[in-house]
Amino acid sequence: MALSRAIETRKPAAERICCDPLAERFLGAKYRMLLWGRPFRDVVEGQIERRFAGHHYYVIARTRYFDDLLQQRLAGGAKQLVILGAGYDSRPYRFADRLGGVQVFEVDHPATSTAKQAKIRALIGEIPANVAYVAVDFTVDTLADKLLARGYRATRPTVFLWEGVTPYLDLAAVDRVLSFVMDSAAGSAIVFDYILRSVVDGTCTLRGAANEFAKMGRTSEPLSFGIDEGQAPAFLASRGFQNVVDVGAQELSDRYFDPHGKHRYIKPWWRIISGEVGSALGVVEP
Numbered sequence: 001m002a003l004s005r006a007i008e009t010r011k012p013a014a015e016r017i018c019c020d021p022l023a024e025r026f027l028g029a030k031y032r033m034l035l036w037g038r039p040f041r042d043v044v045e046g047q048i049e050r051r052f053a054g055h056h057y058y059v060i061a062r063t064r065y066f067d068d069l070l071q072q073r074l075a076g077g078a079k080q081l082v083i084l085g086a087g088y089d090s091r092p093y094r095f096a097d098r099l100g101g102v103q104v105f106e107v108d109h110p111a112t113s114t115a116k117q118a119k120i121r122a123l124i125g126e127i128p129a130n131v132a133y134v135a136v137d138f139t140v141d142t143l144a145d146k147l148l149a150r151g152y153r154a155t156r157p158t159v160f161l162w163e164g165v166t167p168y169l170d171l172a173a174v175d176r177v178l179s180f181v182m183d184s185a186a187g188s189a190i191v192f193d194y195i196l197r198s199v200v201d202g203t204c205t206l207r208g209a210a211n212e213f214a215k216m217g218r219t220s221e222p223l224s225f226g227i228d229e230g231q232a233p234a235f236l237a238s239r240g241f242q243n244v245v246d247v248g249a250q251e252l253s254d255r256y257f258d259p260h261g262k263h264r265y266i267k268p269w270w271r272i273i274s275g276e277v278g279s280a281l282g283v284v285e286p
């Protein structure tokens, strides 16, 4: 993830889809070596695409989509930002000027959260006062208890980002998080991505899906949660969310790649969905 963002960020401003200057600083020395020189980076980008069809272009388009949505929600009056499964998400630092007084909660698995804090201190020094780290295991902990203990206020319109996480959880854990979000203030919104259930089953025939299924099956994070194709808007609406927007490869391509005259394979079995609690802040679509 961070390598793809770093490669894209090194491109000229007019060319790149997303910009995340901290991404390359999260990388270990072995990966940073892969960033030397544009011709070399182009080869690495091609290699990632050959090994994991559609992955690189999905990651950079997803980063941009979440960035756009975050900025839209901040402009619309969001007062808190909760990043669920934050990993190497750098938005609390990249968007520091636009966050102003917005309280940020970086929620992550305890092991990942501890490692991230150490990394951030090494990179930027003190953690900003508006950023709280919250150690949560979505499969066992109660998100509400952990967030409230760190100062989260259920009465404040909040934007929740949940990027690259749901495939590794089960339905019960996903539903617990969505239920918590539904209890947040009117005007709050969540955006998350998900995979098609056929990938979890290993029956998806889309190019590259079987490869991802096989690869993740060999790791400690096998794919677990998916939604049937075409059912995600109903899935979110049935849980009470409004103004649901569901986008995939086609919409991401239309929005970010086609204006650059680029036609790239974005893995179509990953999709991004957003929804609102109430409707005080207007539309969700960035």
Ligand SMILES: C[S@@+](CC[C@H](N)C(=O)[O-])C[C@H]1O[C@@H](n2cnc3c(N)ncnc32)[C@H](O)[C@@H]1O
Residues within 6 Å of the ligand: 001, 084, 085, 086, 087, 088, 089, 107, 108, 109, 110, 112, 136, 137, 138, 139, 162, 163, 164, 165, 168, 169
């Ligand atoms: C693929 S990474 C995505 C990180 C980041 N959101 C991004 O897009 O770069 C998955 C993240 O989900 C977190 N995660 C996975 N399972 C979790 C769980 N049961 N509870 C809390 N966090 C979890 C991991 O710690 C990791 O930060």
